[in-house]
Amino acid sequence: MTDPAVTVWGIGSTRTFRVHWTVAELGIPCAVRPIRSRTGETRTEEYGHVNPKRKIPTLQHDDFVLSESGAIVAYLTRAFPVPPGFFVPREPRAQARLDEWVSFASMELDAHSLYLLRRHRYLPEIYGEAPEACESAVEYFSTQVGAVAERVPASGYLLEDFSIADVLMTTIVDWAIAYEIDLPGRLVAYRDFTARRPAYRTALRLNFPERFDNGKTA
Ligand SMILES: N[C@@H](CCC(=O)N[C@@H](CS)C(=O)NCC(=O)O)C(=O)O
Structure with missing residues (x-):
């Protein structure tokens, strides 16, 4: 062992x-x-x-x-x-592109949107109710994913090969599906593709x- x-x-x-x-x-x-x-x-x-x-x-x-x-x-x-x-960029612009995805997923989609729903829709007994903020978080989430949907391959990876950008974005799509948020079809297809990886299972x-x-x- x-x-x-x-x-x-x-x-x-x-x-x-x-x-x-x-x-x-x-x-x-x-x-x-x-x-x-x-x-x-x-x-x-x-x-x-x-x-x-x-x-x-x-x-x-x-x-x-x-x-x-x-x-x-x-x-x-x-x-x-x-x-x-498994793609780990070394060249500055490729590294920056990966950072852009990781930051976008962590901030715009996770912290500003899904985590707000987590706190105020699904854990109101701890964080309090905030229905208007929740509605606006869903709207914001949808606008943001809509803006990048064309850059997400329906069967493939965000950068030149599988990377941590896919780990972040796949987990965001999983989370949004669990919260029954309407998603562009290609994002769901993308998630189905990445989730086939044995390490995901x-x-x-x-x-x-x-x-x-x-x-x-x-
Ligand atoms: N931005 C942090 C968020 C970490 C976070 O909020 N974790 C939650 C669970 S998802 C937690 O530890 N909550 C502590 C607790 O409620 O006891 C990350 O991405 O790691």
Whole structure:
């Protein structure tokens, strides 16, 4: 049995899934600490020392500790060898294009739109109700994905090969589907294409084990 090279804290959310998917793509031996949000598991003293923000995911690589799913997946592709067919840009403009997708997915689609819905539509008992903000978040999300839909291949990857830009965008589409947001057909087709990757399926089982309980499949 190979010793784990990294430890990943957190399962059960879109953000943790991004990290497990990338770890599986790169074949990194990994120990998982399967803590979940809103269970009290991010509030323990031990976890407070690992990540004072008390958010998941967190990565530990030797004495290096990193939070933020976008930063973690980018770090993994720089710190570990990547398999053939996994694109890690080295040239400035290609790198910038990847950063553009990661930033767009993390900010415009995740933080400004879907996470707002998460808080105010699906967790109102914690964050309060805000129906107008939710309506405007859906509208905003739709405008933003509409603006890039033509750049998303219906069967293929966002850059010259599979990359962390696809990890981010696929998880956003999955999340939007779960929230029953109308999406351009090519985005759904794109998601169906990327989700066929074996590492996606491996990460799904690890991150959402409850979906596979009692022989059920996700
Ligand atoms: N921007 C961060 C967001 C992390 C985040 O908000 N994680 C949520 C779960 S999806 C969390 O840890 N919540 C803590 C808690 O509710 O206990 C990322 O992409 O990693």
